[in-house]
Amino acid sequence: MPFHTKGSQGHSRFFVAYRPKTGFRKYIRKPYADAFSSAFEEENAFLDFLRERDDRGEWTKRHTRDLRILPLGTENAPDAEPLPGYTQDDLREILADTMENTRLLLKSKELVVPIRNCAIKTLLERAKISGSALNRLEKPVLARILNHCLRIANGEALLRISDGKLSAVHGGDSSDYAVLEMPELFGRTVRYLHDHFGGCSFAGGFYDHSTATAVWEIADEALVQSYQNALEQHDVPYGALKPALRLSTSDVGISGANLYPTLYTGGRETTITLGSPLKQEHRGEKTMKDFERLLDMLYSQYQFAIGNLAKLLDIEISNPVNCMLGVCKRIGVSKKLAYEAAEQFKAQNGGVPCTAHDIYYGMSEIVFMVACSGASGTKIVQAEETVARALSARWQEYDIPGDFKW
Numbered sequence: 380m381p382f383h384t385k386g387s388q389g390h391s392r393f394f395v396a397y398r399p400k401t402g403f404r405k406y407i408r409k410p411y412a413d414a415f416s417s418a419f420e421e422e423n424a425f426l427d428f429l430r431e432r433d434d435r436g437e438w439t440k441r442h443t444r445d446l447r448i449l450p451l452g453t454e455n456a457p458d459a460e461p462l463p464g465y466t467q468d469d470l471r472e473i474l475a476d477t478m479e480n481t482r483l484l485l486k487s488k489e490l491v492v493p494i495r496n497c498a499i500k501t502l503l504e505r506a507k508i509s510g511s512a513l514n515r516l517e518k519p520v521l522a523r524i525l526n527h528c529l530r531i532a533n534g535e536a537l538l539r540i541s542d543g544k545l546s547a548v549h550g551g552d553s554s555d556y557a558v559l560e561m562p563e564l565f566g567r568t569v570r571y572l573h574d575h576f577g578g579c580s581f582a583g584g585f586y587d588h589s590t591a592t593a594v595w596e597i598a599d600e601a602l603v604q605s606y607q608n609a610l611e612q613h614d615v616p617y618g619a620l621k622p623a624l625r626l627s628t629s630d631v632g633i634s635g636a637n638l639y640p641t642l643y644t645g646g647r648e649t650t651i652t653l654g655s656p657l658k659q660e661h662r663g664e665k666t667m668k669d670f671e672r673l674l675d676m677l678y679s680q681y682q683f684a685i686g687n688l689a690k691l692l693d694i695e696i697s698n699p700v701n702c703m704l705g706v707c708k709r710i711g712v713s714k715k716l717a718y719e720a721a722e723q724f725k726a727q728n729g730g731v732p733c734t735a736h737d738i739y740y741g742m743s744e745i746v747f748m749v750a751c752s753g754a755s756g757t758k759i760v761q762a763e764e765t766v767a768r769a770l771s772a773r774w775q776e777y778d779i780p781g782d783f784k785w
Contacts, residue, residue: 410435411473411543413480413496415587416756422569422581425593429562429586436541438558440551441487443505443532448525449484450518451477451493473543482518485538485545495544497589497631502548504632505529505536539630546588547631557665559636561591561628564670568626568638571674572597582623582643590634590756592627596643602681603642609689615736618645622681633757635660636670640681642688644740651743652767653684687770691736696778700725703738704785705777710768712745714785720745735774742766 409415410432419425451474477483477493485492485502494502503509506528513521535551537558549556572579577598584593602622610617625639636659642651657673657680659665696702700721707717724741749762 409472411469412476413544413588415542417586419584419586419593420581422584422593425581425584425586426562426565426569429565429591432541432586433560433562435543436539436546439490439538439540441490441536441538443534443536443551444530445487446505446529446536446548447486448494448502448522448529449486450522451482451484469543477544483522485548487538492538492540492545493543495546495588497633498539498545498547501632505532505548505550507532541588541630549632554663556632557661557663558630559628559659559661559665559667559670561630563667564628564636565591565593565626567667567671568593568624568674569595571671571677572624575674575678576602579624585756587756589631590627590629590760592625592756592760594623594625594641597622597624602678603685605682606642606685606689609692613692613734615692620644623650624677627756627760629661629757632661634760636673638673638677638680639763640677640684642685649740649743650746651688651740652746652763653681654687654767654770656764656767684770688736688739691739691770691774692734694735694774695732696735696738696774697732698730698778698780699728699733699738700730701779701781701783702735702774702777703741704783705779706738706769706772706774707742707745708785709772709777711765712742716745716748717785719748735772738774739769742769 417428419428473493477495480496481494481499483494485494502525503513506525508524508528513524516524534555537547537549537551537556538545539547539549569579572595579595579597582594582596585591599622600620603620607617607620621643623641623643625641626636627634627639628636638657640653640656642653643649644651657676659670659673703721703724704717707720708714712720720742723744724738728737728741743766745766746759746762750759754762
């Protein structure tokens with residue numbers, strides 16, 4: 380809520396790095412904090428949490444040129460008091476957290492609300508300015524620059540206010556941002572999996588102020604039958620194979636409502652991304668009906684992705700370490716992560732010839748490495764998407780002997 384001026388069951392490795400050290404469903408900080416995040420092992424707890432966030436947030440439109448940015452802790456910063464649902468102590472804590480982060484307030488007529496870190500990107504976009512130097516400016520200087528630009532901006536601004544702070548400043552015109560509420564997105568996905576895939580089991584969920592994500596194991600094992608047949612035909616040993624689905628979305632412009640078909644191997648020990656996600660951008664006049672059409676594409680997407688994964692079994696690679704490094708460089712994996720993954724692959728498999736399928740499995744460790752480094756949920760999702768590009772790589776072009784040069 381904003382402030383007004385006075386007078387007005389087992390879990391995949393993907394989620395291991397998300398877990399707060401104090402355990403599931405125990406917050407690292409209070410939900411208003413910029414650094415807040417929480418992981419969940421129970422579906423009902425996750426969905427209830429999203430509904431609670433929805434109840435304690437709002438979408439509101441303002442004229443962009445009416446927005447003003449004020450540095451917190453200066454003489455020009457207005458007094459604020461909490462709306463119903465927040466106490467004066469809550470307000471003091473929220474402002475203290477803001478002083479540790481952006482040190483900025485947004486004011487629009489009677490509305491005064493602290494600005495969260497994740498709102499800065501969209502705020503700059505509404506002001507139509509960019510550049511790394513902006514991050515190094517003193518807050519009063521940054522506020523003045525933003526205000527000069529906002530005064531001449533056109534159109535409406537759609538503000539996302541959540542847990543006492545401003546989380547995003549989207550375009551508010553009909554062709555701009557489309558709101559797709561998180562509780563409805565996740566709830567419809569669960570119902571769809573039960574209705575069309577024989578059910579699902581919740582494998583884990585995660586939330587921070589930038590993104591929300593959840594994974595379900597799907598009951599319909601027929602989705603991976605053709606892949607099991609291919610493994611058997613190539614005499615490749617395998618453990619339990621379970622199809623799974625991950626949904627990620629964001630209210631702050633980090634992600635669309637995206638569906639990621641995945642595969643669990645070895646009892647959720649390894650998560651394999653099955654190609655590119657099905658994406659629904661928060662743009663224009665998109666509605667839940669558009670998202671439902673995306674869900675209707677899931678079955679064919681699984682079949683297509685599983686087929687591409689099985690094709691890797693037929694691609695023989697003579698120089699696997701060089702091939703992995705070459706593909707990693709081509710799809711945009713960082714040099715550091717690529718070499719770490721290659722060293723781990725070499726330690727486990729040696730440098731002997733293998734298939735592109737073996738290498739792709741080895742590259743799946745990159746996502747786990749990113750998660751274990753303490754990266755945000757957004758960074759982990761980006762790592763998954765990057766690794767998934769390797770499914771369509773021209774592997775044999777990177778099967779080169781000799782010393783690899785990055």
